Amino acid sequence: xxxxxxxxxxxxxxxxxxxxxxxxxxxxxxxxxxxxxxxxxxxxxxxxxxxxxxxxxxxxxxxxxxxxxxxxxxxxxxxxxxxxxxxxxxxxxxxxxxxxxxxxxxxxxxxxxxxxxxxxxxxxxxxxxxxxxxxxx
Amino acid sequence: xxxxxxxxxxxxxxxxxxxxxxxxxxxxxxxxxxxxxxxxxxxxxxxxxxxxxxxxxxxxxxxxxxxxxxxxxxxxxxxxxxxxxxxxxxxxxxxxxxxxxxxxx
Numbered sequence: 001x002x003x004x005x006x007x008x009x010x011x012x013x014x015x016x017x018x019x020x021x022x023x024x025x026x027x028x029x030x031x032x033x034x035x036x037x038x039x040x041x042x043x044x045x046x047x048x049x050x051x052x053x054x055x056x057x058x059x060x061x062x063x064x065x066x067x068x069x070x071x072x073x074x075x076x077x078x079x080x081x082x083x084x085x086x087x088x089x090x091x092x093x094x095x096x097x098x099x100x101x102x103x104x105x106x107x108x109x110x111x112x113x114x115x116x117x118x119x120x121x122x123x124x125x126x127x128x129x130x131x132x133x134x135x136x137x
Numbered sequence: 138x139x140x141x142x143x144x145x146x147x148x149x150x151x152x153x154x155x156x157x158x159x160x161x162x163x164x165x166x167x168x169x170x171x172x173x174x175x176x177x178x179x180x181x182x183x184x185x186x187x188x189x190x191x192x193x194x195x196x197x198x199x200x201x202x203x204x205x206x207x208x209x210x211x212x213x214x215x216x217x218x219x220x221x222x223x224x225x226x227x228x229x230x231x232x233x234x235x236x237x238x239x240x241x242x
Contacts, residue, residue: 042164042208046201051169052162 003106005031010098014091054117063120142225144218146191151176152184156193156219159211164197167207185209193218 005028012024038044045053090096105112147153154174159165171181188194193215197208211219 042166042197042206043199043201045164046166046206051166053164055161055163058161 001031002035003102003104003109006105007098007102010101011095014093014095054120059120142221142228144222146187146193147218147222149184151180152188153222155181155184155188155209156211156215159194159209160216160219162210164208164210167209170209188215191215191218
């Protein structure tokens with residue numbers, strides 16, 4: 001779903017002009033918020049094909065810090081770098097970028113997620129429960 | 138080693154597996170737990186009932202579309218029981234290691 005959303009967001013300007021971009025961005029933001037809210041409930045998680053929700057305390061603090069810093073860095077790069085980018089690198093650049101990013105997410109999204117999950121679970125627990133939790137999928 | 142340190146419900150390996158799986162998650166679908174511990178639905182249901190009776194596991198039932206689903210979650214009581222049980226196991230290992238070291242010296 002996010003692969004298609006990213007493709008739609010990046011390709012929209014090439015096909016419909018700059019006018020639709022804010023609408024598409026709003027729709028993608030709404031989709032991300034809905035996804036995050038659904039993941040918090042068992043029913044929503046089941047609808048999204050998630051049989052579990054990992055306990056926050058099981059996520060390695062180091063991993064959480066690195067993930068937060070990466071997100072902030074990407075957002076800052078987007079905000080600071082966007083004005084310096086030429087409007088069109090080449091014809092249909094947005095469509096090509098959207099297709100590459102979207103296809104990457106569709107094809108490797110699951111394995112990327114699994115890899116991130118296993119990294120996130122490698123915590124250094126100090127309460128004697130080390131190695132007990134292996135509930136992410 | 139005081140035998141009272143061990144939780145009798147968690148001495149059973151399948152119940153220990155179920156509780157150990159649930160300690161890392163806020164909730165888990167019954168089907169996911171069943172696959173993870175490699176049990177039949179009826180066998181898992183029986184063990185979950187035992188854990189539920191002791192207040193270690195909370196069972197929620199509901200529907201997703203028309204399909205019935207069951208979710209399991211570890212209660213704070215269950216988490217505390219597991220922590221005590223694991224601590225008792227650690228103590229057994231440590232005491233055995235100390236005894237072995239005393240024999241060697």
